[in-house]
Amino acid sequence: MLGKQAWNLTVKPYTLVSHILKAKYFPRGDFISAQLGSNPSSVWCAKPVLEYGCRWRVGVGSSISVWQDLWILNDNLFLFRTRVKRVLEGIKVRDFLIPGTNEWDVEMIHEIFEEVDVGDILKLPADLQGQEDKLIWSYDTRGLYPVKTGYQVYTNHVLYVDQQFDVLPWTRVWKLDISLKPSSLQTVNGCLSLLLQFKEARKSGYTSFHETSNSGTMHWTRPAVDVFKINLDAAIDLSSSTVGFEWVLRDHEGVAMAGVTMQVASKWEARLTEAW
16 A cells, blocks of 8 residues: 555655655655655655655656656566666666657667667657656556556565575575584684784884794894894795796885896796795
């Protein structure tokens, strides 16, 4: 029944009830495009049903957004296969009608849409002798909203999607049989280790996070005054038989004076590369 009320708000905006609810809940738009407010009406619960089951019947095309509204007939939930073109985001269906006629601009449609969508568009009657665009219910031959089909849409589509998103995040993810899944205790211990490393790094200013002790930190030691220190590292890419290495020269205050990175073709081991 909430769906029926929502339907009446959408297709009968001229009624007194529609005017009152519009003034309170969506004064700057319509029911379908309105955003959820801080104090929503109970009718709002039926909005997903209308979003799923309603589509536009093309008349003059001035009220229908080509990319945002549902208006074609196909087996893809009334959605286009063609990707949205940003430069054409604001166009209306009327822009694809030849002015002064009730015919589609076939050449323009072929330029913008994929062939599978072109067929779906061209089979729709255009303009309908100047009639206005009309929102209809897709699951009724008359285009009207019966409570029975509204309930079927809710249970078969809207409720199913909601349940999938509600169940998935925690109960199913944490039960997955995945190797290397850390326990809560391991996670906490890892966080504590990172916190200790962060505190030590803030104190010294020069810290490497290679594990050499239980704390997992290794400090850069300063050379004597007027003495420079070189630190280097090397890595091997076995798939391409290349070796990359780098070194940095720093003074007793830790200021970098020079540095080099190189890549050479070689099959040396890492220790030999660093020695070279």
